[in-house]
Amino acid sequence: MLATPPQPHDVYLSHFKTPKAAPQVPTRPNPRSVAQHWLDRFSEVLSSGDASRLSTVFHQDSWWRDHVALSWDLRTLHGLSAIISFLSPILSSVNLRPLSLAADGDAYAPSIVTPLPELDWVQSIFTFETSTGRGRGFLRLAQAGDGDWKAHMLYTALDEIKGHEESTGARRAHGGQNSSLGANWFERRQQTYDFVDSEPTALIIGAGQAGLNLAARLQALGLSTLIVDRQARVGDNWRSRYRTLVTHDPVTYAHMSYLPFPSNWPLYTPKDKLGDWFEAYASLMELNIWLSASVNSATYSPSSKTWSVDIRKADGSKRTLHPSQLILATGHSGEPRIPTFPGQDSFKGTIYHGSAHKDATPASAQGKKILVVGTGNSGHDIAQNYYEAGAASVTMLQRSGTYVLQAEKGGHMLHAGTYDETGPPTEAADIYSQSLPLPVQFALGRNLTAAIKEVEKENLDGLEKAGFKVDFGHDGSGLFRKYMTKGGGYYIDVGCSELITSGKVKVVRCAEGIAALEANGVRLADGNFIDADVVVLATGYDNMRTSCRKILGNEVAEKVIDVWDLDDEGELNGMWRPSGHPNFWYMGGNLALCRIYSKFLALQIKAVDAGLSNK
Incomplete structure (x- = not known):
């Protein structure tokens, strides 16, 4: 380790x-x-x-x-x-x-x-x-x-x-009547969507799982909410990812707020199918979303406790809105972390960040020598994609150890009895899953990590034999700690490990990484050279605060705290809680965490709106 x-x-x-x-x-x-x-x-x-x-x-x-x-x-x-x-x-x-x-x-x-x-x-x-x-x-x-x-x-x-309960169950909306007097549902819906004579209380930037879950929660609490997203369709943030992407979390864990996936939904969801679900969810939940829209600027007035947000809409027109609450829901990571190297201009091949990867086709892969820098989920998926497209060789460069567990073995063990077909109702499972302090979950996770290691011994031994360094997390705490503190450093195996153990995808380890690029490949810090026609930098993402800086500017970014990892008490920094800036919040995480924590963030925002909190 x-x-x-x-x-x-x-x-x-x-x-x-x-x-x-x-x-x-x-x-x-x-x-x-x-x-x-x-x-x-x-x-x-x-x-x-x-x-x-x-x-x-x-x-x-x-x-x-x-x-x-x-x-x-x-x-x-x-x-x-x-x-x-x-x-x-x-x-x-x-x-x-x-x-x-x-x-x-x-x-x-x-x-x-x-x-x-x-x-x-x-x-x-x-x-x-x-x-x-x-x-x-x-x-x-x-x-x-x-x-x-x-x-x-x-x-x-x-x-x-109390007094501000969700409009669900017995408190659900009436829905209208058959009278010809006044506007019908469709007409009222259009008026609400356009915000012609009104302002949203909450403005959410980003229509992925974070923004959609939170908007549904806020609207159920009676707060007028608008989402703005630069994509042309809801779900495009998933559709635009690389062609072979499938969720690594099982559907039983990944339900959305109020609307669980159907019982015949596949266990692991292809990206385009998930994008279509998001689009349907937005329609069924009657969420107000301006697509192909971007935030040009945002300033906060401490005296009025409102924001002035300039938005460029799809038709090119501009609109200034004045919400009291602003939420950044662009994902728990920030901007792509793209390193540069000496000699990069001399490299004759192609180099790009993993976030730009779409698909390795036979035309783009055959005869090519591929180097993937990084051994997390994306690095493995991209390496597998290139191998299956017929690349001449695929090599992964590993700097530090990576925790690996197999989706069909350890992945099921992570959720057994809680988020599986035999588990309790999702709402009860959510209470149970969050009921232990995170540091205690990490400590107790050592036993589960050891049990998964034993079940997956053959795969892990094969990886080590192939030169891949397996890391079981700090003190053997496994996947959950890596995700909650680093947001990465692991791979949920959906096929690439077998390619590594069989030698079809090679692994080169160098703790100091790349020293320089040369015309026909990469010179490592240890002096070794790797021939490469294509270099894919699966090097991760910066802190979400970098997205805040890019979208909202330095004034806001300087007041908020960094996002993710644990504070001194053992809770996540910044996410789903006060951010350091009045009336500004971060929302992100995987589908399950967005379902769970959208409720707690929505309640905090409602408390501010109702005068119960001054966070």
């Missing part, structure tokens, strides 16, 4: 401790009785208004993850003292009231699980109310040395704001 530099939040991994358990007894406790007894005691402590009494129901080394229920932010509190310090000044105003445990037969009803050999948890979903809203949480109780069950991990997540 490659060593990786320590990160500020690594301390949380070493701080994940298991409470000292009581001596084992012959019979296991009734999980519902244990959970209900704890919930009653927890309610008494909260009602007392004395946060110091939390020591009677929490372990000293406990964790509380909160999504928008206790503050209009995403927080992770580690240790009893941190929890007490956070709750003491807000306990009476928040007025947190636990209500009930999940009923028997429901998903995540009280049960006993054993995440580690030395640790048992009594766990359950529960419901709660606060002074401003209603939500669901997840409790995990561990037994102390004296036999008392106390909270080891607690999660609280807001579902709705």
